[in-house]
Amino acid sequence: MPDPPPVLTDDESDVAERLSADVDMLATQIGDRNVVRNEALTAARRYVEQRFDAMGYACAAQLYQVGDDEFANIEVERAGRRRDAQMVIVGAHYDTERGVPGANDNATGIAGLLAIAGAFAESDPQVTVRFVAFANEERPYFQTEGMGSWVYAARCRERDEQIAGMIALDTVGYYTSRRDVQRYPPVVGWSHPRVGNYMGLLSNWRSRGWTRRVHGLFRAHSEFPSDRVIIPCVVPRIGWSDDWSFWRFGYRALCVTDTAFLRYRYYHTIEDTADKIDIPRMAQMIVGLRRVVAELIGASIS
Known part of the structure; x- marks a missing residue:
């Protein structure tokens, strides 16, 4: 039985409405989108561009x-007044x-990205x-x-761009109070929540300072449950x-996630459909x- 929906603020309700529309467009109307279905991948790209354009951004x-x-990767930017400061990047992949x-x-990651950008x-x-x-995160x-x-x-890296940190949004829409759902890799599970109702922040050891900073700010500004996991690179998977790519080029990055396959049994199946997404709780998190x-x-x- 699904959890009862939370009571949302007006702001959260507005965000929920937009998240629902974006997830529906990408997952239901466009659907399977990748190199095998390049037309659908292009349709997803065009949709993201149109959404950014409607906000007033100039897409690159x-x-x-x-x-x-x-x-194609699609980028928009809001330039800062402090030109000496390291930039922040928020990203999500639009393929499946x-x-x-x-x-x-x-679709949840892209919907979240659009909601934050807006x-x-x-x-x-x-x-x-x-x-x-981003294109092509999947196999x-x-x-x-x-x-x-x-x-x-x-x-x-080629341009020597200075980045304070990157935040990747990936698989962020499934939350449950059931105690038999949340799993962990063996070396990290003992000290983390057993209920899958929280937002996870995952990073490697080098990005631990960035992750602690982001998590600390989240806890200061939101009552939504959250947990961070900082894992040595020897742990499988x-x-x-997309945080992984930034690590490879020496940048600090983390992944915001509902923990994907460690919680969501529909991960990478044909049952990963829009009706599975907990839009109200996702809106609170976003x-x-x-x-x-x-x-x-x-x-x-x-």
Whole structure:
């Protein structure tokens, strides 16, 4: 039996409405979107661009080739007044595993990215912030040079761009109070929540300071349950999203997630559909994360 919905503020209700529409468009109307269904992948890209455009951002596409196929990362930016300050990057991937609609993985991440970006479309931040939708996080490109985030992070390093930290949103829409759902890798599970009702922040050891900072701000600005896990790279599957690419180029990065396959039994299946997503709780989490980004970049939420 699903958990009863929480009581939302007006702001959270507005965010929930937009999240629901974005998840429905990507997972239900566009659906399976990847190199095998390149037309659908392009449709997802165009949808993200249209949403950014409607907010008033100027989209920049980073085009790249893998074999005979062309892909694109979509970037928007709000330049900061402090040109000497290290920028903040928030990103999510818009592709899916082959053959699945990808509501949680990762229509929720893109919907969250758009909701956060929309809050700063008219802001004048002290610190530069970029919002990036990445191609090709999923197989066959996962943890290869064909990942959109790899291509993007490589260009950041080539340009010697100074980044305070990156936040990847991946699989952020499933929350439950059931005690038999949440799992962990054996070496980390004993000290973490047994109920899967929280937002997780996962990072490698090098990014621990960045992760503690983001988590501390989240706890200061939101009552939504949260937990952080800082894992040595020897643990299998650490870096299961676009944060991994930034690590490879020496940047600090973390993944915001509902812990994906460690909680969500529909992960990478045809049952990963929009009706599984807990939109109200996701909205609460995203509103909290918007406040974190506002603190990180020194901006007001519009």
